[in-house]
Structures are given as structure tokens and as C-alpha cells.
Amino acid sequence: LVLLPAAVPTFNNSLGPGTPERSFQGFPDTAPAYLTLNTTLLNYPCPKPPGDITVLRVGSETSCATDDTRPTCNGPLRAPGPYRVKFLALQGSVPVAETAWSKPIDLRTAQSPSSIGAAGSQHGAGMIALTTILAILFAILLAAAVAMLLLEGDACGGGSSAFSKPEAVTVQRYNTHHVYDQPAARL
Amino acid sequence: MAKSDDGVHILQGLLVFGNVIIGMCGIALTAECIFFVSDPHGLYPLLEATENDDIYAAAWIGIFVGFALFALSILGIIGVIKSSRTLLLVYIILMLITYAFEMASCITAATHRDFLTPNLFLKQMLERYQKSETDNNNDKWMSEGVTKTWDKLMLQNQCCGVQGPSDWQEYTSAFRVTHNDADFPWPRNCCVLDARGSPVNLDGCKLGVPGYYNSNGCYDAISGPLNTHAWGVAWFGFAILCWTFCVLLGTMFYWSRIGY
Numbered sequence: 001l002v003l004l005p006a007a008v009p010t011f012n013n014s015l016g017p018g019t020p021e022r023s024f025q026g027f028p029d030t031a032p033a034y035l036t037l038n039t040t041l042l043n044y045p046c047p048k049p050p051g052d053i054t055v056l057r058v059g060s061e062t063s064c065a066t067d068d069t070r071p072t073c074n075g076p077l078r079a080p081g082p083y084r085v086k087f088l089a090l091q092g093s094v095p096v097a098e099t100a101w102s103k104p105i106d107l108r109t110a111q112s113p114s115s116i117g118a119a120g121s122q123h124g125a126g127m128i129a130l131t132t133i134l135a136i137l138f139a140i141l142l143a144a145a146v147a148m149l150l151l152e153g154d155a156c157g158g159g160s161s162a163f164s165k166p167e168a169v170t171v172q173r174y175n176t177h178h179v180y181d182q183p184a185a186r187l
Numbered sequence: 188m189a190k191s192d193d194g195v196h197i198l199q200g201l202l203v204f205g206n207v208i209i210g211m212c213g214i215a216l217t218a219e220c221i222f223f224v225s226d227p228h229g230l231y232p233l234l235e236a237t238e239n240d241d242i243y244a245a246a247w248i249g250i251f252v253g254f255a256l257f258a259l260s261i262l263g264i265i266g267v268i269k270s271s272r273t274l275l276l277v278y279i280i281l282m283l284i285t286y287a288f289e290m291a292s293c294i295t296a297a298t299h300r301d302f303l304t305p306n307l308f309l310k311q312m313l314e315r316y317q318k319s320e321t322d323n324n325n326d327k328w329m330s331e332g333v334t335k336t337w338d339k340l341m342l343q344n345q346c347c348g349v350q351g352p353s354d355w356q357e358y359t360s361a362f363r364v365t366h367n368d369a370d371f372p373w374p375r376n377c378c379v380l381d382a383r384g385s386p387v388n389l390d391g392c393k394l395g396v397p398g399y400y401n402s403n404g405c406y407d408a409i410s411g412p413l414n415t416h417a418w419g420v421a422w423f424g425f426a427i428l429c430w431t432f433c434v435l436l437g438t439m440f441y442w443s444r445i446g447y
Contacts, residue, residue, distance in 0.1 A: 053388075053396050060393070062369045076369040110359045113313035116306050127297035130425055134290045137432045145283060148439045 001088050002058060002077070003033030025068050025075075035088070036074045058085070080107045198441055199267050205434035206263040212427045213256030219419055220249035228412040229339060232332030236311055237302075242417045245296035249420050252289045256427070259285060263438065275442045282435055286428060293424040300417035305406050309349040309358075312337060316374070318361035330361075337405075338376050346405035347377035352395070354404070377401050 065075035082104035089097040223246040234240040266274035316337050321327035348354035355373040378392035378400050386392050391399030
């Protein structure tokens with residue numbers, strides 16, 4: 001039994017399922033409440049058979065939502081609510097047992113995906129460290145390359161190469177390795 | 188002099204060793220980047236649809252840089268052993284160019300990894316999964332790619348949505364336009380499926396009863412491979428560049444000290 005909270009005070013239990021005042025298709029415009037999921041006692045055995053799920057879902061049947069020949073259709077609710085529900089046991093059309101009214105239940109309203117802020121691009125520390133170190137290393141390399149090429153002009157004339165023989169006199173061995181100064185080797 | 192003789196040989200030995208390591212790392216980099224470009228997890232359509240697939244560009248550059256490093260390391264070894272100034276000069280110049288490219292690849296991979304947040308994939312999934320009214324061919328093709336990838340992801344990893352099935356309930360989506368909430372609170376692939384591909388218990392799945400639907404999100408299955416990809420390219424490249432830096436400095440020093 002599903003109804004809008006405003007109709008709780010004036011609710012009359014004795015109207016049976018399947019009547020126009022209690023049809024799903026009329027809810028909530030012409031019928032303040034509707035009865036659905038009507039079944040017999042046999043469908044609720046105790047103890048519960050294993051493997052059965054003891055949950056009832058309001059709004060499962062989409063095919064009969066506009067079918068007036070099925071007033072007890074368990075169709076989807078159209079508005080977001082709130083709604084209140086209860087269980088009602090009838091013998092014929094006489095109510096014999098019922099539960100209390102549930103608290104008002106609000107249905108979920110979905111937001112549009114454009115409300116998701118996708119621009120959360122915080123640059124991580126790792127990336128900053130990597131970029132900085134690589135940039136510094138590359139700068140050092142370029143500076144060293146430039147220095148190497150510029151100083152090359154001096155090295156031939158003035159500066160003494162670490163691997164050159166300082167005196168022309170001593171020739172330990174006739175070394176064709178051209179790392180050493182040519183004049184020294186030619187002796 | 189014996190001492191400077193030794194000095195030469197030690198430096199030469201070090202440079203040859205350094206170049207051997209560079210060569211091997213170059214091959215490893217090429218192999219690693221080929222592996223990433225081949226996209227074993229099938230996540231490329233998701234990146235394509237974000238129009239931000241630069242981590243793939245970084246991997247492509249890595250392939251060529253790796254090969255260049257290998258070739259240049261051989262040149263370097265020959266140049267050091269022969270002590271040829273011209274060969275070593277060519278080596279230094281080409282290495283600097285390769286260094287610059289590899290630097291670009293590492294920085295690109297590291298930077299663009301930071302764009303790939305859960306919200307990005309969530310928005311893309313909601314806007315493109317099973318999108319039926321596409322604007323143009325490009326849109327249609329991207330949406331189909333996203334749909335196929337998500338279907339496969341949910342099936343293989345037993346997951347649903349980016350952070351969970353509630354993503355489909357909290358937001359409206361292109362999927363919701365064609366599939367009403369009562370019949371499809373979330374896509375069918377979120378249900379636990381049997382061997383034939385149909386849900387084990389459809390009502391249980393629709394209700395969200397534990398055991399009949401996948402309650403965990405797919406973000407880990409997406410970000411795991413993408414992280415490996417981006418960090419693999421970025422940090423391995425960084426390690427190679429640090430080593431290459433040392434070898435290059437040594438080569439420049441060696442070059443400046445040898446005569447003709």
C-alpha cells in the first residue's frame with residue numbers, strides 16, 4: 001500500500017485492491033493511495049525457503065504502468081516523493097491485520113553529469129621534481145658542451161693536455177697512440 | 188707516463204662501460220614502450236575519448252629514443268676506443284638531441300598522468316556509455332569505443348561504474364535516456380553473470396542484493412595499468428637520462444683532452 005503522506009489522516013482501510021480508488025494508474029491524481037503486490041498467504045511461507053530474497057521491490061513492473069486493466073500494477077513511481085507505505089492483510093475485503101505506516105520515504109533525484117568537476121588536475125610532487133631535475137641536468141649538459149667547444153680553441157695552443165708528454169727528450173716507447181703529442185712521438 | 192696512461196685507460200673503460208649500459212637501457216626502453224603502445228588492457232579508447240592521449244605519444248617517442256640510444260651507444264664505444272675526435276663530437280651532438288627528446292617524453296608522461304582522475308572517467312562514462320543520439324561521426328565512434336571498453340571492463344573485472352553502481356543512481360546519463368530506472372538501475376554487465384552471459388538473478392541484481400551484482404568500482408582496474416604505463420615511461424626514462432648525463436659529461440671531458 002503506497003500513498004502520499006498528506007493522505008494518511010483521511011485514509012480508509014476497507015477499500016479493496018483493484019478498485020478505481022486504489023488503482024496504480026490513478027495514483028496520485030485521482031487515487032490518493034494504491035494497492036499493489038497483492039498475493040496470497042502461500043507466497044509468504046515461514047520459515048523462509050533458502051535462496052529466497054526477502055525483499056519486495058515497489059516499481060518493478062514497467063509494462064503495465066499505463067494499462068488500466070491492471071489496477072494493481074506494481075509500476076514505477078513518477079514523482080520523487082515523499083511516500084509512505086504499509087502492509088495490509090485482507091480477508092475478502094475486510095482488513096484483518098496491518099503494519100504501522102512507514103516513515104516518509106524520499107526517492108533519489110539524480111544530478112546531471114555536467115555538475116562533475118573534471119578539472120582536478122593537481123600536479124603531483126613527483127612530476128614537478130622530475131621536470132626540475134631534468135631541466136637542470138640538460139642545462140648543465142648544454143653549458144658543458146658550449147664550454148668544451150669554446151675552450152677547444154685554447155687547448156691546442158696554450159693549455160697543457162693532461163695526457164701529453166711534457167718533454168721532448170724522454171721517449172719511453174714508440175707509442176702510436178695519438179693521445180700523446182705528435183712531436184714527442186716522432187722523436 | 189704510466190700514471191696518465193692508466194688514467195686514460197680507466198676513463199676509456201668507464202666510458203665504454205657507461206655506453207654499454209646506455210645501449211642495454213635503450214633496448215629495454217624500446218621494449219617497454221612497445222608493450223605500452225600495444226595496449227594489453229584495452230584502455231586506449233577511454234583515453235581517445237578524453238582527447239588527452241598524450242601518455243601514448245610519450246610511449247611512441249620512447250620507442251624511437253630507445254633505439255637511438257642503442258645506436259649511439261655503439262657509436263660512442265667505437266669513438267672512445269679509437270679516440271677519434273670527430274666520432275666523439277658527432278656522438279655528443281646526437282646524444283644531446285636524443286636527450287632532449289627523451290626529456291620531452293618523460294615530462295609529457297608525468298604531466299598527463301595527472302589529468303586522469305576518477306571524475307574524468309566518471310563524467311566520460313556517464314556522457315558516452317550507450318549514447319544513442321550522437322552528433323557526428325567522431326562522436327559516434329568515440330562513444331562506441333567507450334561503450335565497448337566499459338562492457339569489457341565490467342565483465343572481466345567484475346566491477347560496476349567508476350566508484351560503484353551508485354554512480355548510475357546519483358547522476359543522470361546517456362544510458363538513462365534509453366534505459367529506464369526501474370528495469371535498469373545499472374547496466375546489465377554490472378550483474379553477476381552466469382556462463383552464458385545472462386544474470387544469475389535479475390531481480391536480485393536490480394534490487395542490489397549482495398552477491399547478485401558487482402558492488403565495487405572499476406577505477407582501480409583503469410588507473411592501475413595507466414599508472415604503470417605513465418610511471419614506467421617517465422621514471423625509467425628519468426633513470427636513463429641521469430646515467431646518460433654522467434656518461435656525456437665524461438665523454439666531453441675525454442674529448443677535450445685528446446689531441447688529433
